[in-house]
Amino acid sequence: MATISLVSATAGEHPSLLLRADDLPRLRHVAGIGSPSGDATHGRYAAFAADYHALRVAIRDSQVEAPLPGDLLGCAFLLLIDPLSSERDARLARLTSWITRPDSVAMDPLSVIIAMDWTWKELPVDLRRDTLSAIRARATPFATTDSPLRRDEFLARLADLAMAIAVDEEDEPSQAWAQIRGELIRAGREYARETLPRFLSLRGLAPTSPSTAADEEAGIVLLVELTAAMERRARGEIEAAVAASPDPTRVLEHYAMVAGAVDPEGRQFVRDDGDEAPLLTCGRWERLTPLTAHLLAARTGDPAAVWMAGRVETELRKRPERGSWRFLPLLFDLRGRRPVGLDSLPIVRDLGSAVVFRSAGPDAATFIWVETPVAHLRSRQYFDAGHFLVRRGGDLVASAAVDVAHEAVPVKGGSQHAGSESDPAALTQFAAATIAHNAMIFFESGRTPTHEGRRYRPLGGQRAISGDWPDYGSESDMANPRRLGGLLAVGEVCGAAYAALDLAPAYSPGAIRAYVREFIWFPPDALLVIDRFSLRDAGTTPTWVMQLTTRPTPPIGGLSDQNRAAGATNDAGVWQIDEPRVEWSGADERAALQTLHPARVRFRVVGGPARRLDIEGGPHAGRTYVGGSAASFERLLTPVGSKSLINAWFRLGAPTRLGREFGTIPHWGRVEVEPATRGLEHTMVHVVHVGGSEAPLSSSECVATADGWLQVHVRGAKRLWTLRIRDGVERGGEIALAESAAPTISADEAAAGTIQFTPLPSGRAPITPLPAREADSP
Numbered sequence: 001m002a003t004i005s006l007v008s009a010t011a012g013e014h015p016s017l018l019l020r021a022d023d024l025p026r027l028r029h030v031a032g033i034g035s036p037s038g039d040a041t042h043g044r045y046a047a048f049a050a051d052y053h054a055l056r057v058a059i060r061d062s063q064v065e066a067p068l069p070g071d072l073l074g075c076a077f078l079l080l081i082d083p084l085s086s087e088r089d090a091r092l093a094r095l096t097s098w099i100t101r102p103d104s105v106a107m108d109p110l111s112v113i114i115a116m117d118w119t120w121k122e123l124p125v126d127l128r129r130d131t132l133s134a135i136r137a138r139a140t141p142f143a144t145t146d147s148p149l150r151r152d153e154f155l156a157r158l159a160d161l162a163m164a165i166a167v168d169e170e171d172e173p174s175q176a177w178a179q180i181r182g183e184l185i186r187a188g189r190e191y192a193r194e195t196l197p198r199f200l201s202l203r204g205l206a207p208t209s210p211s212t213a214a215d216e217e218a219g220i221v222l223l224v225e226l227t228a229a230m231e232r233r234a235r236g237e238i239e240a241a242v243a244a245s246p247d248p249t250r251v252l253e254h255y256a257m258v259a260g261a262v263d264p265e266g267r268q269f270v271r272d273d274g275d276e277a278p279l280l281t282c283g284r285w286e287r288l289t290p291l292t293a294h295l296l297a298a299r300t301g302d303p304a305a306v307w308m309a310g311r312v313e314t315e316l317r318k319r320p321e322r323g324s325w326r327f328l329p330l331l332f333d334l335r336g337r338r339p340v341g342l343d344s345l346p347i348v349r350d351l352g353s354a355v356v357f358r359s360a361g362p363d364a365a366t367f368i369w370v371e372t373p374v375a376h377l378r379s380r381q382y383f384d385a386g387h388f389l390v391r392r393g394g395d396l397v398a399s400a401a402v403d404v405a406h407e408a409v410p411v412k413g414g415s416q417h418a419g420s421e422s423d424p425a426a427l428t429q430f431a432a433a434t435i436a437h438n439a440m441i442f443f444e445s446g447r448t449p450t451h452e453g454r455r456y457r458p459l460g461g462q463r464a465i466s467g468d469w470p471d472y473g474s475e476s477d478m479a480n481p482r483r484l485g486g487l488l489a490v491g492e493v494c495g496a497a498y499a500a501l502d503l504a505p506a507y508s509p510g511a512i513r514a515y516v517r518e519f520i521w522f523p524p525d526a527l528l529v530i531d532r533f534s535l536r537d538a539g540t541t542p543t544w545v546m547q548l549t550t551r552p553t554p555p556i557g558g559l560s561d562q563n564r565a566a567g568a569t570n571d572a573g574v575w576q577i578d579e580p581r582v583e584w585s586g587a588d589e590r591a592a593l594q595t596l597h598p599a600r601v602r603f604r605v606v607g608g609p610a611r612r613l614d615i616e617g618g619p620h621a622g623r624t625y626v627g628g629s630a631a632s633f634e635r636l637l638t639p640v641g642s643k644s645l646i647n648a649w650f651r652l653g654a655p656t657r658l659g660r661e662f663g664t665i666p667h668w669g670r671v672e673v674e675p676a677t678r679g680l681e682h683t684m685v686h687v688v689h690v691g692g693s694e695a696p697l698s699s700s701e702c703v704a705t706a707d708g709w710l711q712v713h714v715r716g717a718k719r720l721w722t723l724r725i726r727d728g729v730e731r732g733g734e735i736a737l738a739e740s741a742a743p744t745i746s747a748d749e750a751a752a753g754t755i756q757f758t759p760l761p762s763g764r765a766p767i768t769p770l771p772a773r774e775a776d777s778p
Contacts, residue, residue: 014120015080016166017113017229018295019331027081030330043335051317051326058323059094060087067098069285070324072108076115077327079122092122100127105134108287109159110222117166132172135163139180141187144195144473148219149208149378155287158222161188165229185230192227196220196248198472202375204352205246206254209381210267211274211403211659214281214289217251221292224248225299246352249300252293255279256304256340257349257356258367258391267661269369269389273380273403273431275659280315281308290316290325294332303772307339338772345771347523348497350490355499359524366392366524366690372501376465376482380405380432383462385484385506386517387437390527392690394586395665397438400547400635401431402625402667404650406657413617413653418457418637419646420630425454430635430648434461434545440503440531441543441639442511457637457646460543462506488516493735496721497521500731504533511540516731520723525691526698526716531684532729543639544673544684546593549666552582552605559605566645572608572633574640579603581699582671588693593671596702597685597710597727600676604640607633607669618654625663627651634669641674683727687714709733 015021029037032046059075062068067075075095079088095115098104105112116123116131139160148154164184169177200220207213259266259279268277282289293312297305313329316322343362348355357368369389373381382401390397405428408414418426429451430436435458443460450456451464465482488500497520504515515533522528533542554577557563559570567573580595580603595601609632612624628634628649635648675682689697698715704727705711712723725733 014166015118017117017162018225018291019118024081026333027330030333031081033082043333047335048330048333051329054317054320054323055326056087058320058326059091062094062324065097066101066103067108067111068324069108069111069287070290070322072098072104072111072115073118074324074327076118077331080118081330083122092119095119096123096127099123099131105131108155109135110155110162110288113159113162113166117162120166120171132163132167135159136177136180139163139184141184142191142195143187144191145471146191146195147199147377147468147472148216148223149203149212149468151212151215151219151287154219157188158219158226160184161226161230164188165226188226189230192223192230195472196223200246200248200352202377202469202472204354204372204374205250206351206354208353208378209272209274210270210277211272213268214283214292215287217281218287218289218292220248220251221296222288225295228299249296249302250304252281252296252302252308253304253349254351254354254356255281255308256342257345257351257358258369259342260364260367269367269391270395270661270665271369271371271387271389271399272382272384272401273405275403275662277659277661280311282312285322285325290328294328294334297334297337298332301337303338303340306334306337306772307342309334310339341771346492348490348492348499348521350487350499355487355490355519357497357499357519357521357523357527364524366390368519368521368527370499370501370519372487372499373484374486375469375480375484377469379467381465382432382437383434383464383506384437384439385462386501386503387434387439388519388527388529389438390591390688390690392586392589392591394589395549396584396586396589396591396690397688398547398549398665398667399438400436400667400670402427402650402662403431403659404428404652404655405431407655408650408652412655414651414655416648416650417630418648423457426457426637426648427635427650429454429457430637432464433458433637435638436547436635438546440515440517440533441545442507442533442535443541443543443639443642444508444511444537445539445541445642447508447510457648459638459642460511460541463508488731495719496523496735510536512536514729516729518731520735522714522716522719522721524717525689526700526714526721527688527690528700528712528714528723529686529688530725530731531682531686532731533682534729535680535682538678538680541639541641541674542682542684543641544595544686545639545670546686546688547670548582548584548605548607548668549586550584550668551608551610552584552593552668552671554582554605555579565604566640567608567633568631572631573606574633574645575605577603577605580673583697584668585693586666590691590693590697592689592697592699594687594689594700595673595685596687596700596712597683597704598675598677599704602641602672602674602676604672604674605669606636606640606672610634610666610668612663613651615652615655618656620655620658620662623658623663625652626667634667639672639674641672681729683710683725683729685710685712685725691717 025037026042029042030048031052032049036045164181207216266279270277281292293308297309316325353373355370359366371387408416416426441460484506485502490499500518513534518530520528559575563575565574583592610626613627615623637646638644687700691697700714703711710725710727714721723735
């Protein structure tokens with residue numbers, strides 16, 4: 001870490017937010033304003049002249065009365081670096097009119113404060129006084145109840161803190177302001193040093209949802225930047241400003257870990273509430289989200305942030321409507337900073353609240369996301385601890401959840417239903433419930449829970465927790481009822497990757513005593529899922545659930561009249577499959593699910609017909625979705641073993657706000673697997689094989705030995721893996737790798753090596769930054 005020197009604060013100094021006065025010679029040099037600076041460290045003269053001129057045009061040609069995101073800062077930036085321009089008066093008039101609009105302060109107070117800091121001496125005294133008075137009247141110091149998960153409130157706190165940093169007693173010589181300012185700074189420093197680390201220890205480095213990722217990350221990064229400004233740090237790495245674990249400067253790593261080198265567009269995994277999942281820190285270009293990657297990259301050099309900043313620059317340069325943000329490449333000059341090398345990323349990464357597995361090398365095509373949340377932090381967070389997603393080109397294992405809480409409503413011509421009943425919460429409940437995900441269900445007959453004042457129809461899943469995490473001010477112990485468990489171990493073993501999760505706290509204590517889920521990833525084509533659990537009552541029915549994106553094909557007999565247990569036709573229903581394996585296809589890829597243990601299971605396929613419906617009205621007219629019906633089986637609210645076949649379904653009329661991913665991820669139904677033998681302790685072993693549309697998919701097998709072990713043979717495209725694991729609740733085991741995959745599986749094949757994968761003593765491997773791309777790489 002670089003050393004950061006403290007500099008003395010200069011009274012009345014402006015600008016002081018995001019940049020300082022001694023940055024101006026460099027900015028004018030790279031913009032091509034005036035003569036070259038003569039400083040060799042500033043690089044090529046007019047290096048960013050194209051961005052500067054695009055910014056000029058965007059502000060000059062703007063016809064809006066209310067500023068759009070980026071307008072305030074873009075206009076202020078021009079006034080700051082080019083005060084002698086012939087367009088100065090027009091820019092100042094425009095900035096003044098934008099700042100004085102009441103909705104500017106209400107909608108984006110932090111942009112207003114930064115713009116005023118950059119143009120302090122240019123703005124009329126009355127405007128400065130009146131605007132600051134309006135903000136100061138409701139200024140509130142940071143408190144332990146504040147959270148980056150509540151965007152508007154958190155941005156308001158950041159704006160108050162920024163005002164206290166930028167406007168000192170020289171600018172506002174009053175005793176009242178001195179007192180307020182002191183309290184804002186004291187509370188901000190305390191929040192950054194004590195509360196933010198607690199928040200990050202619960203949230204981890206992955207967003208609570210891709211739809212909220214941009215706002216969460218902007219809040220975290222801006223707070224760390226303001227903390228550095230509070231200490232009047234001139235340059236250097238902002239890690240020194242906030243010592244937190246996980247490291248807040250790594251909050252953009254999750255984007256890189258799910259990015260394919262051959263898939264330049266890409267997207268995040270769609271999960272939790274919302275259906276926006278851009279592989280970009282500013283999908284909607286709202287508020288200050290476009291700043292995040294550049295700010296983090298410039299301050300830390302983090303390779304993932306540098307890579308993301310490059311994506312942001314590419315996006316804004318190809319879209320004229322983003323012209324107001326063209327100041328970003330000038331302000332945060334990232335020349336010489338190396339982005340992450342997508343072809344050299346690890347095959348597993350611990351993000352605190354998620355684990356990502358991926359195939360290796362420049363042609364990485366398979367990505368797996370595992371939810372490992374530590375706690376339930378916000379009201380719309382799904383009950384899906386241990387849930388996993390698989391993508392290879394397209395989505396092969398996805399969630400059945402669909403976020404229509406505010407769209408499938410009568411006022412927009414929509415509705416939600418549970419079977420033949422109208423139920424305004426049916427789909428909302430289903431989407432959040434464990435049964436809509438890829439996880440275990442523990443069905444307790446006779447239990448009828450409620451959630452937020454309503455009967456909770458999806459039974460047997462994880463605890464339905466309400467509301468937001470109330471206060472980050474105290475140490476969070478494992479007894480907290482909002483705790484969901486956590487990661488026990490993660491690491492690489494013999495070319496494979498391993499993760500183990502304690503999921504017992506996520507479920508009802510009346511259902512289970514202990515539950516550990518283990519994942520072993522055999523790149524590039526096989527994922528082993530091991531579930532070990534101890535029930536409190538042998539009458540509780542455990543059901544392993546995995547969603548299906550398309551109609552599957554069993555190895556024998558298909559989905560036919562002979563094995564259909566429910567449903568009027570073979571388009572939709574419940575099928576009992578004798579050989580516990582199914583295959584299904586995507587656009588250019590295929591997958592197979594196989595139950596390896598126990599030997600005797602009830603293996604059911606549930607789903608269909610998954611007919612696509614058209615949206616008829618509103619701005620999204622013409623888009624399609626799988627809405628289901630009372631007679632269909634796509635989203636049954638409870639496991640088939642519960643004897644209830646009630647389907648959650650919905651209709652859309654004229655929805656107004658659907659994300660780009662809505663309706664794009666296919667969904668057909670699910671697989672349910674129950675042990676055929678009752679008992680208190682169970683071990684269930686499943687394997688998911690993935691591959692291209694041409695090559696045949698591999699198969700695996702499991703043999704129970706006389707000494708209480710399971711010997712599992714997993715055949716990949718190029719290798720044979722042999723594992724020995726306990727048939728019981730004790731996690732871990734050992735793994736052996738054969739040099740090549742033989743035509744048949746043999747228990748006595750020579751192993752290249754044997755490595756124990758018992759948990760690390762600390763629970764987690766040491767984390768280092770993602771590798772940067774080599775300088776000579778393309």
